[in-house]
Amino acid sequence: MSIDAVLTELTSFLGDRMSRSKPDLMEHGRSETHFEMVLPDLVVWPISTDEVSRIMTLCHKHDIAVTPFGVGTSLEGHTIPLKGGVVIDLSRMNRLIQADPGDMVAVVEPGLTREALNEELRATGLFFPVDPGANATLGGMASTRASGTTTVRYGSMRDNVLGLTVVLADGQVIKTGSRAAKSAAGYDLTALMLGAEGTLGVITELTLRLHGTPEAISAGVCAFPDLASAVATVQQVIQMGIPVARIEFLDEASTGAINRYAGLDLPLCPHLFVEFHGSDNAVADAVQDFSDIADDFGAAGFESATRTEDRNRLWKIRHNAFYALTALKPGAKAMVTDICVPISKLAQAVEETRQDIAASHMPGPILGHVGDGNFHAILLLEEGNKEDWTTAKALVKRMADRAISLGGTITGEHGVGMGKLSLMEAEHGPAWEVMGTLKQALDPKGILNPGKLVPPVHG
Amino acid sequence: MSIDAVLTELTSFLGDRMSRSKPDLMEHGRSETHFEMVLPDLVVWPISTDEVSRIMTLCHKHDIAVTPFGVGTSLEGHTIPLKGGVVIDLSRMNRLIQADPGDMVAVVEPGLTREALNEELRATGLFFPVDPGANATLGGMASTRASGTTTVRYGSMRDNVLGLTVVLADGQVIKTGSRAAKSAAGYDLTALMLGAEGTLGVITELTLRLHGTPEAISAGVCAFPDLASAVATVQQVIQMGIPVARIEFLDEASTGAINRYAGLDLPLCPHLFVEFHGSDNAVADAVQDFSDIADDFGAAGFESATRTEDRNRLWKIRHNAFYALTALKPGAKAMVTDICVPISKLAQAVEETRQDIAASHMPGPILGHVGDGNFHAILLLEEGNKEDWTTAKALVKRMADRAISLGGTITGEHGVGMGKLSLMEAEHGPAWEVMGTLKQALDPKGILNPGKLVPPVHG
Numbered sequence: 001m002s003i004d005a006v007l008t009e010l011t012s013f014l015g016d017r018m019s020r021s022k023p024d025l026m027e028h029g030r031s032e033t034h035f036e037m038v039l040p041d042l043v044v045w046p047i048s049t050d051e052v053s054r055i056m057t058l059c060h061k062h063d064i065a066v067t068p069f070g071v072g073t074s075l076e077g078h079t080i081p082l083k084g085g086v087v088i089d090l091s092r093m094n095r096l097i098q099a100d101p102g103d104m105v106a107v108v109e110p111g112l113t114r115e116a117l118n119e120e121l122r123a124t125g126l127f128f129p130v131d132p133g134a135n136a137t138l139g140g141m142a143s144t145r146a147s148g149t150t151t152v153r154y155g156s157m158r159d160n161v162l163g164l165t166v167v168l169a170d171g172q173v174i175k176t177g178s179r180a181a182k183s184a185a186g187y188d189l190t191a192l193m194l195g196a197e198g199t200l201g202v203i204t205e206l207t208l209r210l211h212g213t214p215e216a217i218s219a220g221v222c223a224f225p226d227l228a229s230a231v232a233t234v235q236q237v238i239q240m241g242i243p244v245a246r247i248e249f250l251d252e253a254s255t256g257a258i259n260r261y262a263g264l265d266l267p268l269c270p271h272l273f274v275e276f277h278g279s280d281n282a283v284a285d286a287v288q289d290f291s292d293i294a295d296d297f298g299a300a301g302f303e304s305a306t307r308t309e310d311r312n313r314l315w316k317i318r319h320n321a322f323y324a325l326t327a328l329k330p331g332a333k334a335m336v337t338d339i340c341v342p343i344s345k346l347a348q349a350v351e352e353t354r355q356d357i358a359a360s361h362m363p364g365p366i367l368g369h370v371g372d373g374n375f376h377a378i379l380l381l382e383e384g385n386k387e388d389w390t391t392a393k394a395l396v397k398r399m400a401d402r403a404i405s406l407g408g409t410i411t412g413e414h415g416v417g418m419g420k421l422s423l424m425e426a427e428h429g430p431a432w433e434v435m436g437t438l439k440q441a442l443d444p445k446g447i448l449n450p451g452k453l454v455p456p457v458h459g
Numbered sequence: 460m461s462i463d464a465v466l467t468e469l470t471s472f473l474g475d476r477m478s479r480s481k482p483d484l485m486e487h488g489r490s491e492t493h494f495e496m497v498l499p500d501l502v503v504w505p506i507s508t509d510e511v512s513r514i515m516t517l518c519h520k521h522d523i524a525v526t527p528f529g530v531g532t533s534l535e536g537h538t539i540p541l542k543g544g545v546v547i548d549l550s551r552m553n554r555l556i557q558a559d560p561g562d563m564v565a566v567v568e569p570g571l572t573r574e575a576l577n578e579e580l581r582a583t584g585l586f587f588p589v590d591p592g593a594n595a596t597l598g599g600m601a602s603t604r605a606s607g608t609t610t611v612r613y614g615s616m617r618d619n620v621l622g623l624t625v626v627l628a629d630g631q632v633i634k635t636g637s638r639a640a641k642s643a644a645g646y647d648l649t650a651l652m653l654g655a656e657g658t659l660g661v662i663t664e665l666t667l668r669l670h671g672t673p674e675a676i677s678a679g680v681c682a683f684p685d686l687a688s689a690v691a692t693v694q695q696v697i698q699m700g701i702p703v704a705r706i707e708f709l710d711e712a713s714t715g716a717i718n719r720y721a722g723l724d725l726p727l728c729p730h731l732f733v734e735f736h737g738s739d740n741a742v743a744d745a746v747q748d749f750s751d752i753a754d755d756f757g758a759a760g761f762e763s764a765t766r767t768e769d770r771n772r773l774w775k776i777r778h779n780a781f782y783a784l785t786a787l788k789p790g791a792k793a794m795v796t797d798i799c800v801p802i803s804k805l806a807q808a809v810e811e812t813r814q815d816i817a818a819s820h821m822p823g824p825i826l827g828h829v830g831d832g833n834f835h836a837i838l839l840l841e842e843g844n845k846e847d848w849t850t851a852k853a854l855v856k857r858m859a860d861r862a863i864s865l866g867g868t869i870t871g872e873h874g875v876g877m878g879k880l881s882l883m884e885a886e887h888g889p890a891w892e893v894m895g896t897l898k899q900a901l902d903p904k905g906i907l908n909p910g911k912l913v914p915p916v917h918g
Binding site: 103151174176187195211214278282286343372373408411424429434454 | 559560561562563564603604605606610614615617618627631632633634635637638639640641642643644645646647648650651653654655659670671673694697698699700702737738739740741743744745748799800801802803804831832833862863866867868869870871872873874875879883886887888889890891893894896897899900901912913
């Protein structure tokens with residue numbers, strides 16, 4: 001259906017909070033990574049659940065595709081509006097509606113970013129822990145079931161979203177979950193919406209679980225003689241239940257890139273970045289236990305930093321890794337992929353991936369949230385080089401196949417988007433079709449983020 | 460449809476693992492609590508996913524209702540076969556298929572009970588933490604999204620089930636999730652099945668997350684001058700992030716019942732039962748912090764027990780509470796209900812409930828997993844006394860309304876079953892209808908546990 005059918009009515013309540021200008025369409029048709037741009041027909045900036053509902057009602061009536069958009073930090077092309085139509089940019093719905101230290105919850109609009117939320121929470125002694133690296137919006141993080149560096153301790157979005165307000169395909173508004181810590185009252189619609197990538201509804205409000213700032217925090221870096229010893233350390237730390245709050249792996253190539261990007265001189269070998277949260281004694285115990293294990297596996301002397309500024313410098317390095325790595329090959333496009341495997345298969349999965357990438361002669365540093373068995377490869381492609389693209393796609397597919405054959409998943413945290421769609425059947429078998437059935441039930445016209453997540457016949 | 464249509468074919472592969480005898484039908488038509496018995500037409504005892512699939516295929520073809528059954532410990536009448544038909548008793552699918560200490564997972568059949576699992580895990584140094592009190596089956600616990608005493612530390616079934624094998628209404632077998640710690644690969648079908656109470660499929664295999672037995676455990680009991688001081692202690696413990704592994708509240712009436720049942724002489728006042736897990740130092744810190752807070756609120760001197768036998772005696776008392784409480788009124792039927800509220804509303808919710816029950820002159824002790832804001836009332840009814848029944852139903856409804864008005868949920872862990880069905884709309888509004896839409900999509904004939912969870916038009 002043509003967008004013209006809804007323009008007048010949208011204008012009546014959105015006023016100038018909509019645009020058909022080329023730069024706006026381009027800004028909402030591109031992605032952070034290697035996917036080709038597809039332009040929407042219109043971008044709208046609603047400021048309330050009610051406006052989103054009115055937009056959906058109209059688009060539903062006129063069969064117009066709708067793709068929700070936060071700040072566009074997703075890595076698998078989730079927000080590219082494959083069938084054009086309307087992009088709902090939620091960045092102006094970015095209020096912290098309520099921070100409640102008594103219940104340890106925050107109620108937020110979907111366009112608020114995680115860094116902005118934590119900035120606003122600073123005085124409360126509470127924080128929101130999920131940290132995917134990028135300063136994503138909380139709605140986007142919910143929609144991709146994001147996780148990240150602290151998931152090993154605090155869980156992912158799955159564990160830290162108590163409830164949602166969602167506008168369904170036909171404009172109907174529902175609330176899922178509650179402010180209680182748990183519930184057994186019926187189907188877990190919150191969990192169904194988390195990770196649905198905007199294909200089942202548009203999230204317009206989130207109730208988030210907050211955590212108390214720990215009494216003590218200690219962080220550190222240590223260097224390992226080889227990949228196997230670093231990964232073996234991780235496995236043992238997890239299996240012994242040592243309460244690590246972050247445990248991040250960087251391979252040799254990642255370490256080199258970070259050295260160059262941040263002017264550091266870390267030894268050129270695999271590293272673990274770790275952090276511990278808790279009471280003074282609990283953190284001291286954990287640091288000691290970690291240090292003993294790392295020593296056993298030949299790590300160079302681990303030192304922990306408890307000063308905030310030292311820790312912040314450390315994690316800034318880790319968070320800038322994506323930019324450091326893409327700087328390895330100036331002008332390159334990045335194909336960023338992730339898999340997640342059972343912890344006992346981590347060493348095998350990383351080593352086989354490393355060898356596979358090395359054989360391809362494509363730069364492809366590996367790093368990741370190894371406490372969860374989750375790691376990334378950042379494949380660097382020359383823009384427009386078809387051969388590079390084919391090579392990278394094949395590497396990604398082999399990583400995904402490897403994850404499945406080891407009992408893991410084709411994506412631990414980046415989501416399906418466009419990059420993993422063709423791999424869904426291999427992981428889920430007939431359960432993928434069940435996802436299609438659910439999509440069909442909740443969005444029979446297929447207008448919500450079409451072309452994503454479910455089998456194409458349903459999407 | 461008559462059951463006769465499927466008897467011959469079922470016999471061909473089930474042999475004598477099926478029954479139409481009155482005692483067997485009664486055993487599967489009753490509940491632990493006050494609900495009226497409804498007999499199924501047939502009970503079957505499959506021993507494999509394939510057999511469950513064949514049973515479902517047949518019943519689907521002939522429009523016969525199917526209700527899955529574990530050991531029948533549910534409290535809200537979940538397993539009562541309201542439309543007769545076939546009850547699938549999963550108690551012979553009770554194997555621990557695999558315990559994998561490396562990945563910290565166990566793969567189990569649904570009829571295995573949690574105590575049997577932990578018995579089998581003993582030598583591994585690992586355990587499965589979810590502890591609803593009753594020795595329920597793991598399939599039943601998954602189906603009600605069970606939680607319990609340790610949820611404040613280890614989470615509920617929602618947090619400890621990594622994947623499922625599920626037989627759908629038409630006999631199709633799907634696998635959800637994986638053995639990886641997390642995934643962002645599509646809709647979270649595992650979460651959708653958890654808490655679905657057998658209305659979307661029959662769970663035939665579970666992959667569970669295990670945890671390491673803590674280095675140190677300490678437990679204790681302390682008495683409070685009144686309800687308000689006990690609950691204020693809980694709130695502060697949670698808000699300060701003191702890592703408590705269990706924190707259970709018993710009111711004065713519960714304490715008295717336990718004294719009589721177990722021959723104890725706890726002072727007749729509200730109590731907290733607590734437990735801490737961690738490293739030696741972490742537990743010592745937590746015990747000290749807890750003790751300081753409890754002292755501030757006037758608790759009688761808290762003493763902690765670290766010896767296993769002392770701790771076991773303590774938790775045996777707590778776990779026998781249900782039997783101790785029902786013994787308060789010999790021959791009575793129990794109406795057991797639970798709600799869960801935001802932690803800041805816990806004192807208000809418990810106090811208003813206590814006053815409401817006191818005004819009714821019905822015995823109704825209160826106890827619960829207060830670290831989650833979750834508590835129970837055990838209402839004791841004279842069997843066949845209609846007035847008692849009306850009074851109790853009204854108390855339950857007012858508790859549920861109170862939970863909703865305080866931002867909580869009508870059930871934190873017991874589930875919907877028959878007892879909470881009429882309260883679902885009040886909690887969920889239009890989202891309840893969305894649950895109906897999902898049910899319709901996955902079980903269009905409405906043969907799976909009919910009459911439960913979703914709006915009657917869909918169920």
